Amino acid sequence: MTLDKEAFPTTDLLVTQVLNTVEHLYTHRIVVLPAERKQYIMPFAKLCYNSLLHYHKGPKFFAQILWLSFDFRKNENSEESLSVDEIDFEIQKLKRLLFE
DSSP: OOOOGGGSHHHHHHHHHHHHHHHHHHHTOEEEOGGGHHHHHHHHHHHHTOTTSSSOOOHHHHHHHHHHHEEEBSSTTOOOBOOHHHHHHHHHHHHHHHHO
16 A cells, blocks of 8 residues: 555645754754753743643653754763753753752
8 A cells, every 4th residue: 555645735744844843953953061051951841840831741741852952962071962861850850949
């Protein structure tokens, strides 16, 4: 079975746009050094724990977005970057600082 592109024109266009956006985010990631990390993560930490928003996403969701958009370096002199799980942990650390 083959899928005809004309059979799903709207879906195909939407999927293509989403994939292009994700590719653009990843290929143009902003390098963030450890000293700058807090200022980039803080707005997302506030978003993910804001109970007044009509949508509620956990820290892992925002960590994935941040990982796609930013290259959080582990050290000043290293090419090694934080993983999604490490960014998730950083969000949770900031949450504890904000709300406790």
